[in-house]
Amino acid sequence: MFFTKVHGLGNDFIVVNAGTGEGFPDDYASLAVEMCDRKFGIGADGLVLLLDSGVADVRMRIINSDGSEAEMCGNAIRCVAKYLYEHNIVRKEEIKVETLAGIIAPQVLHQDGKVQAVKVDMGYPRLERTEIPMLGPAGQVVGENLEVDGENYRITTVSMGNPHCIIFVPDVAAVALTEIGPRIETHPAFPRKTNVEFVQMLSPREVKMIVWERGAGPTLACGTGACAVAVAGVLNGLTERKVTVHLPGGPLEIEWAENGKLYMTGPATEVFHGEYTVYKP
Numbered sequence: 001m002f003f004t005k006v007h008g009l010g011n012d013f014i015v016v017n018a019g020t021g022e023g024f025p026d027d028y029a030s031l032a033v034e035m036c037d038r039k040f041g042i043g044a045d046g047l048v049l050l051l052d053s054g055v056a057d058v059r060m061r062i063i064n065s066d067g068s069e070a071e072m073c074g075n076a077i078r079c080v081a082k083y084l085y086e087h088n089i090v091r092k093e094e095i096k097v098e099t100l101a102g103i104i105a106p107q108v109l110h111q112d113g114k115v116q117a118v119k120v121d122m123g124y125p126r127l128e129r130t131e132i133p134m135l136g137p138a139g140q141v142v143g144e145n146l147e148v149d150g151e152n153y154r155i156t157t158v159s160m161g162n163p164h165c166i167i168f169v170p171d172v173a174a175v176a177l178t179e180i181g182p183r184i185e186t187h188p189a190f191p192r193k194t195n196v197e198f199v200q201m202l203s204p205r206e207v208k209m210i211v212w213e214r215g216a217g218p219t220l221a222c223g224t225g226a227c228a229v230a231v232a233g234v235l236n237g238l239t240e241r242k243v244t245v246h247l248p249g250g251p252l253e254i255e256w257a258e259n260g261k262l263y264m265t266g267p268a269t270e271v272f273h274g275e276y277t278v279y280k281p
């Protein structure tokens, strides 16, 4: 199986161009666990499968390193756009990608045939509690209390197709991410689990964020998470609609435009290509 290793600000993926899917193993969950293992496999936060689509240029499936499937991935979609464009697979400035969160449209910003950055129309955030999904009364979840093992957190929830739970804190360096992250990810209030973002305000136009990802643990960046944070900032009256989100792997530019859509701009990097042997038992 041929693959390409890519990353968006250190959030890394194995991309496999699987076409119709014929000839590939059926069990993508086990394959993702095996290939993403950082000691026994290639190592990555997720496996990205590119498949033929009847409604878009390509269909993207994103399988987290624990084998669970996510609806969308912001960093992966930038990498996919660059990969498709630079390898002449889809040589279009705006590429339509079918995902479980709908059709997403990354736009490649290029010079001399090389992609410098990718701007993605990430669509509309979903804010109703049932759309997150989160248990509880109807309405939006903005600055609501969540009790986790006797401690209280003020949470705001946003779905970018996948669920995000955002918590504003005075200092992200003081957050014990690997302890609290998994407890919120698997909190019974979130029937499909959740990604967890801790955010420190730097100014109304700049925030610092760390993330515990559903199915992958702590990662260096999360594109859907950065979009969700921009929305949470506005809903809590803390940020303007255009913000720079500083992640451990670098910054992303996010705009929650007046048309209601989120636009994310950031880099995408191709690291290496390889061939992977799948041993069937």
Ligand SMILES: N[C@@H](CCC[C@H](N)C(=O)O)C(=O)O
Pocket: 011, 062, 064, 069, 070, 071, 072, 073, 074, 075, 076, 162, 163, 195, 213, 214, 215, 216, 219, 221, 222, 223, 224, 225
């Ligand atoms: N890193 C991604 C999100 C990947 C999926 C996530 N772990 C989930 O399960 O929802 C991004 O850049 O958006």
